[in-house]
Amino acid sequence: MxxxxxxxxxxxxxxxxxxxxxxxxxxxxxxxxxxxxxxxxxxxxxxxxxxxxxxxxxxxxxxxxxxxxxxxxxxxxxxxxxxxxxxxxxxxxxxxxxxxxxxxxxxxxxxxxxxxxxxxxxxxxxxxxxxxxxxxxxxxxxxxxxxxxxxxxxxxxxxxxxxxxxxxxxxxxxxxxxxxxxxxxxxxxxxPAVPRPATQARESLLRQARAGAAYVFRDRLLLGLALRPAVGNIAFTAVGTVLALFAHDRLGISTYGFGLLLTAEATGGLLGAAIASPLGRRLGTGTALTCTAAIEGLAILGLAAAPNPYLAGLALAVCGAAMGATMVLAPSLRQAIVPAHLIGRVTSTSRMLAMCAAPLGAFLGGWLASTSDVRTPLYTAAGLLLTMTAITASMTSNRRVEAALRAATPADGPGQPESEDPVRQGVPELV
Incomplete structure (x- = not known):
């Protein structure tokens, strides 16, 4: 340890x-x-x-x-x-x-x-x-x-x-x-036990679920944090659908070499997780998240244009590092700003959006590869990631992040108001 x-x-x-x-x-x-x-x-x-x-x-x-x-x-x-x-x-x-x-x-x-x-x-x-x-x-x-x-x-x-x-x-x-x-x-x-947040148990489960989803969609910062993995899953699943074919047909990589290619991405992920906190402190969490999102898009663009396995592996390692940092910074921010009585629903709403996007990415990748070229899904994925970065940059800016952290209560104790309506709970309407 x-x-x-x-x-x-x-x-x-x-x-x-x-x-x-x-x-x-x-x-x-x-x-x-x-x-x-x-x-x-x-x-x-x-x-x-x-x-x-x-x-x-x-x-x-x-x-x-x-x-x-x-x-x-x-x-x-x-x-x-x-x-x-x-x-x-x-x-x-x-x-x-x-x-x-x-x-x-x-x-x-x-x-x-x-x-x-x-x-x-x-x-x-x-x-x-x-x-x-x-x-x-x-x-x-x-x-x-x-x-x-x-x-x-x-x-x-x-x-x-x-x-x-x-x-x-x-x-x-x-x-x-x-x-x-x-x-x-x-x-x-x-x-150790932690205080159990008060909830409106008499309200229907469906209404409480809707309150959690509404909390995400009404807050531009949380919506930006949710959109990135959702769009990212479309892009990365499209890449994953054709990656083995791309590696074999365009890069001449064997089955063993393909395993090494995936290992390069995982190695980058370890590095990204390790440097996430210093990166957030130096740039600010909002700017750091925008930078990692942009790096993901540029790395996939580099993968699409890679002429040999070595540059492809480097591109995947860089992409993995950016993803690793994102997967530390974004959940940490969400945990710090979402009230305890809503964190389960906010987390599952964001995760569900990402999971629902994956099948669309698989279909998109397969269709583009079959109707055009095996590199086309990679270029398309890079375009999606860079477009998503531009759209969500202002939604997850340092200013919004700092405002949300200031507004967040240190903890929700047993006396938390029981109303499940996110508007009455004071959800920030950041526009």
């Missing part, structure tokens, strides 16, 4: 440890699940069903899930969710041992894991600002550590471990991930 991490509150160290362990398990399952499906069928549509099942919970229940998290105790939600995922994967491992695995069963496992991710990630995002006293500097440091650990475990260590464990038996990677979730549940259960 680094000396810098030891300076963080003890509760955060436990949360970091829990998420590091479960991220390793996630990486194992991320590699093993599609390979398990491949042992059962060669039908591309059946394989696509397993992959798509994991994203459906965010599309179907994203905002309602955030409303539930805002009603429930966040720490309790996290450890119960991880315990449930441990039982789920242990059951799937048993099915593998008894040779009763099937595509419908794997799709159900992927769906329920995705549902668990919805509740755990939203609850963890809502819990962290209360744990750290809504201190924006601490939140940036904490999110940097969490993002770095997640990238290292799920992006580097987990996938090769999943492939290696699968060679030992179909049940082994599933059981390993079950153990990771069980350990995470035990660590999360030991976290």
């Amino acid at each position: 680094s000396a810098d991490l030891r300076k963080m509150p003890t509760g955060f160290v436990r949360l970091w440890s829990a998420q590091t362990i479960s991220s390793l398990g996630d990486g194992v399952t991320h590699a093993a699940l599609p390979l398990l499906a491949l042992t059962l069928t060669r039908d591309p549509m059946a394989l696509a069903v397993v992959t798509a099942a994991g994203t459906l919970p965010w599309l179907l229940f994203g905002v309602l899930g955030g409303a539930l998290v805002d009603r429930w105790d966040r720490r309790h939600t996290m450890w119960v969710t991880d315990a449930a995922r441990a039982v789920l994967l242990a059951t799937a491992a048993a099915a593998a041992v008894f040779d009763v695995l099937s595509i419908p069963l794997l799709a159900a496992v992927a769906f329920l894991l995705g549902l668990g991710s919805l509740f755990f990630d939203t609850a963890a995002t809502a819990y962290l600002p209360d744990l750290l006293g809504r201190n924006s500097a601490l939140l940036e440091r904490a999110n940097s550590r969490l993002r770095g650990a997640q990238t290292a475990m799920s992006g580097f260590a987990g996938p090769p471990a999943g492939s290696a464990l699968l060679a030992l038996g179909r049940a082994v990677p599933l059981f390993a991930d079950a153990v990771s979730f069980a350990l995470s549940a035990l660590l999360v259960r030991s976290l």
Whole structure:
């Protein structure tokens, strides 16, 4: 454990440890699940069903899930969710041992894991600002550590471990991930309690969900923070859809080389997470976010024009670094300025917008590649990212960020007004 991490509150160290362990398990399952499906069928549509099942919970229940998290105790939600995922994967491992695995069963496992991710990630995002006293500097440091650990475990260590464990038996990677979730549940259960924000429990869940979505769309800063990942997901999914084909046909990269290309992006992500806080302090969070968004667009433009694998890898590393910094700065800012009783719904609304955009990007990338050229989706993605940067630059300016931080209350105590109408709650109408 680094000396810098030891300076963080003890509760955060436990949360970091829990998420590091479960991220390793996630990486194992991320590699093993599609390979398990491949042992059962060669039908591309059946394989696509397993992959798509994991994203459906965010599309179907994203905002309602955030409303539930805002009603429930966040720490309790996290450890119960991880315990449930441990039982789920242990059951799937048993099915593998008894040779009763099937595509419908794997799709159900992927769906329920995705549902668990919805509740755990939203609850963890809502819990962290209360744990750290809504201190924006601490939140940036904490999110940097969490993002770095997640990238290292799920992006580097987990996938090769999943492939290696699968060679030992179909049940082994599933059981390993079950153990990771069980350990995470035990660590999360030991976290300190934080005050539970007051909510209007007598109001309908749907009305509370609408209040959370309205809070995002009425605040230009939060809307800008939500639009960037939504448009970004269209662009990056369009790139991801044709990246393997582009690498093979235009760059002459082998299967092994393609893995190295993706590793370059993940390496950049680690660097970006590490430099996010210093970058935010030097430029201001708003300017830093605009710069990282512009760098993403320019990096994808460089990838599209890359004449060889080395420049393509450099472009992806730069893009990964910008994305890594963004994924630290934007959530930290959101956690610092959104009231505790709304953070679950605001987070899930933003995440749902991004998840809904991904299928559009996949269709766009495939259509452009088939009707034009394999580089066309990359150039289009770069144009989308740079246009989005220009549109949202004023929405997430340093002036707006500083005003929002000044207006944010240090914490929402039990006496928080119970009205769920975001206008009556004083949502800033920044125009």
